[in-house]
Amino acid sequence: MPPGPADAVYLDHAASTPLRPSVRAAMAPYLELDEHGAYANPSGGHAAARRARQAVDEARDTVAAVLGCQPGEVVFTSGGTESDNFAVLGAVRRHGGTAVCTSVEHHAVLHPVEHLGGRVVGVDATGVVDLDALADALDERTRIVSVMAANNEVGTVQPLLRVTRIVSKKAPQAWVHTDAVQAAAWLDLRDLAKYCHLVSVTGHKLGGPKGAGALVVREGVTLEPLLFGGGQERDRRSGTHNVAGIVGLAAALAETAAERSVTNDRVGALRDRLVDGLLATVDGLHETVPRSLKVPGSAHVCIEGVESEALLYLLERAGVYASAASSCAAGAMEPSHVLLAMGVPKERAAGALRLTLGFASTDADVDRALAVVPAAVAQLRRKG
Amino acid sequence: MATVLVAMSGGVDSSVAAALLQREGHEVVGVTMRLWGGESDTGCCSVADVDDARRVAQQLDIDHLVFNFTEDFHARVVEPYVRDHADGRTPNPCVECNRHLKFARLLERADLLGFDAVATGHHARISLVDGVRRVERGADVAKDQSYVVHMLDQAALARTMFPVGDRTKADVRALAVELGLRTATKPDSQDVCFITAKGRSAFLAARIPLRSGTVVDLDGVELGAVDSVELVTIGQRKGVAGVGGGDRRYVVDVDVAAQRVTVGGEADLLVGETVLAAMTWSGAPLSGRVLVQVSAHGAVADAEASTTATGDVALRWAEPHRRVAPGQSVVLYDPTDRYVLGGGTAT
Numbered sequence: 001m002p003p004g005p006a007d008a009v010y011l012d013h014a015a016s017t018p019l020r021p022s023v024r025a026a027m028a029p030y031l032e033l034d035e036h037g038a039y040a041n042p043s044g045g046h047a048a049a050r051r052a053r054q055a056v057d058e059a060r061d062t063v064a065a066v067l068g069c070q071p072g073e074v075v076f077t078s079g080g081t082e083s084d085n086f087a088v089l090g091a092v093r094r095h096g097g098t099a100v101c102t103s104v105e106h107h108a109v110l111h112p113v114e115h116l117g118g119r120v121v122g123v124d125a126t127g128v129v130d131l132d133a134l135a136d137a138l139d140e141r142t143r144i145v146s147v148m149a150a151n152n153e154v155g156t157v158q159p160l161l162r163v164t165r166i167v168s169k170k171a172p173q174a175w176v177h178t179d180a181v182q183a184a185a186w187l188d189l190r191d192l193a194k195y196c197h198l199v200s201v202t203g204h205k206l207g208g209p210k211g212a213g214a215l216v217v218r219e220g221v222t223l224e225p226l227l228f229g230g231g232q233e234r235d236r237r238s239g240t241h242n243v244a245g246i247v248g249l250a251a252a253l254a255e256t257a258a259e260r261s262v263t264n265d266r267v268g269a270l271r272d273r274l275v276d277g278l279l280a281t282v283d284g285l286h287e288t289v290p291r292s293l294k295v296p297g298s299a300h301v302c303i304e305g306v307e308s309e310a311l312l313y314l315l316e317r318a319g320v321y322a323s324a325a326s327s328c329a330a331g332a333m334e335p336s337h338v339l340l341a342m343g344v345p346k347e348r349a350a351g352a353l354r355l356t357l358g359f360a361s362t363d364a365d366v367d368r369a370l371a372v373v374p375a376a377v378a379q380l381r382r383k384g
Numbered sequence: 385m386a387t388v389l390v391a392m393s394g395g396v397d398s399s400v401a402a403a404l405l406q407r408e409g410h411e412v413v414g415v416t417m418r419l420w421g422g423e424s425d426t427g428c429c430s431v432a433d434v435d436d437a438r439r440v441a442q443q444l445d446i447d448h449l450v451f452n453f454t455e456d457f458h459a460r461v462v463e464p465y466v467r468d469h470a471d472g473r474t475p476n477p478c479v480e481c482n483r484h485l486k487f488a489r490l491l492e493r494a495d496l497l498g499f500d501a502v503a504t505g506h507h508a509r510i511s512l513v514d515g516v517r518r519v520e521r522g523a524d525v526a527k528d529q530s531y532v533v534h535m536l537d538q539a540a541l542a543r544t545m546f547p548v549g550d551r552t553k554a555d556v557r558a559l560a561v562e563l564g565l566r567t568a569t570k571p572d573s574q575d576v577c578f579i580t581a582k583g584r585s586a587f588l589a590a591r592i593p594l595r596s597g598t599v600v601d602l603d604g605v606e607l608g609a610v611d612s613v614e615l616v617t618i619g620q621r622k623g624v625a626g627v628g629g630g631d632r633r634y635v636v637d638v639d640v641a642a643q644r645v646t647v648g649g650e651a652d653l654l655v656g657e658t659v660l661a662a663m664t665w666s667g668a669p670l671s672g673r674v675l676v677q678v679s680a681h682g683a684v685a686d687a688e689a690s691t692t693a694t695g696d697v698a699l700r701w702a703e704p705h706r707r708v709a710p711g712q713s714v715v716l717y718d719p720t721d722r723y724v725l726g727g728g729t730a731t
Contacts, residue, residue, distance in 0.1 A: 002445055309451055310496050331434065332418035332452035383496045 005319035009365040012323050013205070013297055013358030014152050014182060019248070020207035020359070026251040027209065030055060030244035042241050043230060052243050059250035066253040067199060068190025069216050075236045076246050079213035080181035082226065083200035084108035086215050086237070087177040088146055090223025091198075092116050097143030097174075102129045103341035104156070107326065109146045109179050110337070126289045127156035127342050131166060138171040145176050149183030149192055149199075153325055153338040153354060154289045155298025157183070164195040175221055181205055181213075185256055185358065186264060186295040197221045201253070203245065207359055208252030212245030259359065267357050268296035270366050274355060275299050277370040282377050286348065288339070297358055302344065303351040306380045309333050311353060314376035320369050323354045386500035387411040388545060389493075391486055392441065392448070394433030397505030399440040399567045400556045401547040405503055406444055413499070414441040414448040419485060420462070420578040421454035430577070436567050443565065453489055460484035462578060470592045472640030473711030474617045477576055478680075483535045491543060501543045508533050509549035510541050511723065516667040517541035518723035524552040531680050534715040534727035535664045585615055597643040599624055602636070602652060613643050618709040619653060636707065654704035658687075660697040660714050660728030667725075674699075674725060675717040678708045684721055697728055 010018075029038045030052065037048025042056050056076075064071040077083045088099050089112050099118035101109050104127050113120065119137045122130045129147055138145070147163045150156065164176050175197035180189060185206040193199050193216055202213035217223060217236065229238030256263075271291075278285055284304030303311070308324035312333075315322050325336035339349040355369060390402040392414040406412045416437045420430075434450060441448035461481045468475035486504060494502045507522030508530040517538055522528040536544060548556050560568035579587050588594060589612075597613030600606050610616055610624050620635045624645060636653050637646040663669075671691060675684040676699060686702035699714070708714060708730035715727040 002447060310493060313449060313497055331438070331450040332454075334452065335455075379498070380496055 008319040009368045010321050011355040014356035016204045017358045023248045023251040027244040027248040059246045062250040066257045068193040075215045075233045077213045080202035081108040083215035087198040088112040091144040094224035097141050099144050101146040104338045142171040142174040149178045149180040150295045152182045154300045155294035203249035206256045209248040212249040264296045274366045281374045299355040302348045306351045318372040320372045324352045385409045388501045389499040390503045392437035394436035396567045399565045401505040404547040412446045418452045419457040466591045468711050469614045472638045474709035475711045476713045479713045503545035520723040523550045527553045531715050534724045599645045602648045653706045655707045658699045659731045661731050663697045663728035665726035677715045
């Protein structure tokens with residue numbers, strides 16, 4: 001395919017992020033023809049294998065420190081989808097009972113819960129879980145309750161502490177899982193692990209590699225494995241360790257945590273300038289969720305009189321890469337189940353635009369978006 | 385040179401269409417429309433076909449987009465298809481898809497995005513006849529698709545291109561082989577895209593009640609029964625009790641409300657006149673001698689066209705003609721059988 005504009009700006013960090021240079025450097029020895037044999041299988045018995053094993057062990061310590069859990073509670077996976085599936089399916093398959101989640105979960109939670117015939121709890125107009133409905137959905141059969149830490153489309157942060165209080169009161173036998181894939185770049189994950197039994201994270205949303213994630217499985221929580229085989233990860237997840245990916249995940253989490261307060265302030269200010277600028281220049285543009293309820297990198301608006309698909313193409317041509325909702329296997333934009341669950345009218349949801357910033361975002365990116373988005377909207381409205 | 389949005393279905397014709405436009409120096413972007421959102425034999429919106437389209441676009445080094453038009457497709461093609469069957473009509477969903485999706489929704493989208501034209505892989509040509517743009521039959525008589533794109537008006541024709549229309553299918557395949565396109569030997573699509581291998585009756589049974597009916601002859605004598613009167617088409621010979629066999633009997637009438645199918649001999653199927661509703665004309669409406677085609681690859685017949693008081697078009701057949709099933713597209717061609725004049729739906 002032909003290259004896009006050479007100076008295109010990337011505002012789709014909720015989809016994926018560039019690899020941090022430090023992460024790449026940390027991974028390199030495990031991808032290359034290393035003189036000490038770091039490419040070896042960490043489950044082996046010789047010196048080269050022990051070198052790889054040490055890398056996995058140290059990465060586990062790092063991840064545990066960032067997530068606020070014990071190293072033995074970290075299970076490395078292939079990413080967010082596997083972690084979510086493992087939590088939901090693993091709990092119910094091992095112990096029976098039912099699964100409960102919110103209607104705005106990522107499909108990696110929603111589909112396993114639906115697959116198990118579980119219950120889906122609604123949200124309010126800002127995407128926050130309806131706590132009364134959640135309480136009503138819980139009973140003595142509930143095995144696992146999955147409520148995401150921050151939403152991938154609209155950025156809403158869920159009141160997880162209140163969720164866990166309700167669960168411990170209404171269904172004390174149930175475990176609370178949180179999909180923290182989107183939150184991991186922005187929130188201190190130690191707060192989540194404190195009161196959740198299971199936490200999903202992935203590397204590529206915060207400057208790490210794709211294909212490397214983790215599930216925190218707190219002491220006392222037991223899950224039926226998804227993958228059987230060599231018994232890696234204490235029999236919880238078989239399969240040869242993705243050593244470079246695991247090292248990259250750990251490095252990305254560590255760097256993110258170290259920079260978090262500075263990055264959040266900086267990116268939050270960029271996001272505010274972006275949204276305020278769009279509100280000032282584009283008529284009929286509505287902020288989907290108040291910023292006080294969102295993670296700092298997320299901007300989500302609905303624009304009257306335009307269709308997302310058409311808008312995204314014009315933005316792409318003008319050098320701004322953005323998104324609307326999730327895509328199907330063929331690459332077509334799907335109507336957003338999140339906006340639908342929030343009660344956003346269909347006509348308004350049709351003009352959804354998600355601009356997500358990350359650690360790599362700059363002032364110039366925002367300048368470009370503020371120039372390009374109003375012009376693209378004007379073109380679509382002029383012709384429409 | 386123009387900026388052209390090429391509708392790429394993942395088949396060989398649209399693959400070559402994109403390649404030809406690119407060769408001519410146009411700025412080409414490929415698009416695959418996601419149309420059917422329901423169950424299919426090959427996964428979500430025939431992911432395999434979208435994969436083929438994308439891989440051809442990558443090979444040609446052109447951009448490839450996917451547009452999600454599933455809602456429009458459902459409202460404009462699938463729902464009317466189901467409704468027509470419930471009403472005992474015989475719909476032509478591919479024609480309606482071309483009318484509402486490929487040459488309305490896609491043209492509108494292309495215009496919004498600043499493209500000069502839309503192209504497809506249809507075997508038809510666009511030519512200027514006495515100052516009027518016409519859909520001309522494709523060069524390959526056996527593959528001609530002018531029938532299914534007959535509804536294009538002057539505005540649409542001005543912004544539409546059929547790059548493979550002046551080539552034979554064999555030429556198109558040869559060119560695809562020469563260019564090394566992965567779709568070169570892919571078989572032509574045959575059936576209605578949203579009907580899976582389970583068949584039309586299963587598709588309809590999931591959406592409307594299919595009711596049994598009695599089969600009678602022209603004197604009202606009961607001959608047998610059919611499982612689903614909604615699935616019977618005028619002119620049909622197979623699958624209906626009392627039809628077919630040595631005495632060559634045909635369905636000559638279907639009354640869904642009365643759950644009755646009438647059969648008769650071939651002569652009973654013949655009519656002198658057919659009235660067309662929902663008529664569209666490429667140029668100005670006209671009357672007089674025309675050639676008429678009543679199915680995608682059927683032979684043409686002579687008729688005299690005239691406009692009725694209600695704006696419908698009455699066709700007086702030169703020779704008695706088999707009754708056209710209500711709902712079928714009927715397309716009028718000029719007396720030399722070269723280009724489309726207009727088309728409508730049999731009543």
